[in-house]
Amino acid sequence: MKKLLLLFVCTLLSLSIGAADKQSIRINTDNIDLILQVSPKNRLYQVYLGEKLNSTADFDHFNWNIYAGSDGAYGIRGREAYPGSGGEDMFEPALAITHADGNQTTYLYYKKSTQKAVPGGTETIIELADDKYAVQVTLHYVAYMKENVIKTWSEIKHNEKSSIILWRYASGMFYFNSSKYFLTNYHSDWAREGQPAVQQLQFGKKIVDTKLGTRAAEQSEPFFEIGFDQPAQENQGRVMLGTIGWTGNFSFTFEIDNVNCLRVIPAINSYASNYKLKAGENFKTPEFIFTLSENGTGQASRNLQNWARRYQLWNGEGNRMTLLNNWENTAFDFTQETLALLMKDAKELGVDMFLLDDGWFGNKYPRKDDRAGLGDWEPTRTKLPGGIPALTKATETAGVKFGLWIEPEMVNPKSELYEKHKNWVIELPNRETYYYRHQLVLDLSNPEVQDYVFSIVDRLMTENPSIVYFKWDCNSPITNIYSPYQKANQGNLYIEYVRGLYKVLDRIQAKYPKLEMMLCSGGGGRCDYQALKYYGEFWPSDDTDPYERLYIQYSMSKFFPSKALAAHVTNWNRRTSIKFRTDVASMCKLGFDLDLKTMKPEDYKFTQDAVTNWNRLKNVILDGELYRLISPYETHHMAVNYVSQDKKKAVLFAYDLHPRYSEPQQAVRLQGLDANRTYTVKEINLMPNTTSALHCNGQRYTGDYLMKVGLMVLSAYESASRVLELTAE
Ligand code: GLA
Secondary structure (H helix, E strand, O other): OOOHHHHHHHHHHOOOOOOOOOEEEEEEOOOOEEEEEEOOOOOOOEEEEEEEOOOHHHHHHHHOOOOOOOOHHHHOOOOOOOOOOOOOOOOOOOOOEEEOOOOOOOOOOEEEEEEEOOOEEEEEEEEEEEEEOOEEEEEEEEEOOOOOEEEEEEEEEEEEOOOOOEEEEEEEEEEEEEOOOEEEEEEEEOOOOOOEEEEOOOOOEEEEEEOOOOOHHOOEEEEEEEEOOOOOOOOOOOOEEEEOOOOOEEEEEEEOOOOOOEEEEEEEOOOOOOOEEEEOOOEEOOEEEEEEEOOOHHHHHHHHHHHHHHHHHOOOOOOOOEEEEHHHHOOOOOOOOHHHHHHHHHHOOOOEEEEOOOOOOOOOOOOOOOOOOOOOEOOOOOOOHHHHHHHHHHHHHOOOEEEEEEOOOEEEEEEEEHHOOHHHOOOOOOOOOOOOOOEEEOOOOOHHHHHHHHHHHHHHHHOOEEEEEEOOOOOOOOOOOOOOOOOOOOHHHHHHHHHHHHHHHHHHHHHHOEEEEOOOOOOOOOOOOOOHHOOOOEEOOOOOOOOHOOOOOOOHHHOOOOOHHEEOOOOOOOOOHHHHHHHHHHEEEEEOOOOOOOOOHHHHHHHHHHHHHHHHHHHHHOEEEEEEEOOOOOOOEEEEEEOOOOEEEEEEEEEEEEOOOOOOOOOOOOOOOOOOOEEEEEOOOOOOHHHHHHHOOEEEEEHHHHHHOOOOOOOOOOEEEEEEEEEEE
């Protein structure tokens, strides 16, 4: 028995499968296999990435040497798992180092690999080292079994005589074989987040990256989709979804090589970031997260959403609060009294929290517009004589919770902080400064600044323990790039900034584990999965025009659970009905940001009922499985349905955007239901004193019928919507 146990442990440790000359390392989920192979010369190659294989005996058929039989250098070439610069591959490397002696080549050799169980799956750790330089690289792959998600990162260390310079440092490298590859990347701008761009990749490189530093995703989203053989489809075909967890400059390189193999290289962007790494220090790359699906993007999205809720997103399986925000309503123009009235409104509306946005701080330079005050996190005495305590008291009286807006990484030159600590600011000493929204970025690579930023939250929380939520904004990219702290190591700044931010967030999370935070960056300028370990939700866009929001939410839903997507009902595009705007926000995490008192009584009553409905169904909307049924990018409509994990409840959202005149409508076929159950359909979110005009309202259908035949829920009316609650018997 002991012997047997030892054998089992050894197998686990060596992880090798197959014949002695073909040592394979298998990283697998329920449906995916990533197989690496160690060559006789001890180099590590990817030999397979795709649908899971049934028999490990077949692994022997893989050959790392894809060019076997060719002469010369070709004879030793394969698809190296983590290729260094200067080697025989000659395409884009994963790692590039200028060693202490000036040599620019790195060859990595396999040392050992281990596997251990982690929540949800297995982590494979592979150690590699250069044979001529004291450089070690550790590759990490966490395979989440049920969710079919793989998360990967690497660590780089050295013991050379002096510092080395890193100029490429990928999180990992993945190779695919297909006849054609179609990339969907998502570009962005203020109020135009998540715009898909589809293109066929051809020989050479396509790089999707950002150089904005803080508001990193303002132009390029940190996620992408690849369709193999055809552009990614919702319900069929092979698809990869990938995303990088880095709240700063990232880059995705897609390179097609001479044999039509696609190489995917996710990384921190090395732009202006030749990183000086001291001996003994560990350089950890961001996590790259991906999933593969053989059934299109829909399945891939559900993989990521389930994974995120279970293993990555802050409080991913916990509750979210509905809220009333004051920004679109009052902007900077409020007093303690007007806020107290809004808190009462929040209670009457039925939401959980009142969120005070920008404009509450600064005394020497009060924040009466966006030109002053950032950095001075003291309530403006003239505006809020009772400070935050009076506000939290007023929320308690009203019976709602209190949340607060901060933008702690930033400073206005018109602030006491700037006057006192000019050397804490990223700003060029020898050129004219330019400003983005009249502000500059604090140098979070400096530990003193980290302490200061932590102290903003810490002091607010210590003095006002009843604050339950922060909206953490970040409106400026890093401009005027120069850190007084980094001195001669300016190449480390972009990276150390992000690490400094994580150090602050780690401290906040350790001290205030229940404190909920929303990630905001002038809208969706930050939305990555590392940040989402600290923030339970993000603000996908300042654009809350319901038409535009549908497109944005549709795109974002490919990568994030609705629980992470905050959506507010506002007066953007007030030509559309309150019902349409509320129904659009209700498919994500619901909030409001408008003047309730100026609403027509029937509109107001409608929103109150919609909050009640949403609260009843939030477990389905936030924690259920999402099925995208109709795309606004392909039609004049949009429809999605959520199904609870036990399939007993479902919610269908159907929207008409700009249909053609008298456009003939098709039934919407639902997905993900239990074919054998019978569901009762009820239209909800109806305007007061109206009844449903839908034939299906009140009817009973089997899941089978609903999925095969569907329901007539679309119309040819502009900006119309219907929400259906389905309850299984
Ligand atoms: C950014 C945010 C908005 C709002 C303003 C306040 O633009 O995206 O939601 O908080 O800042 O200045």
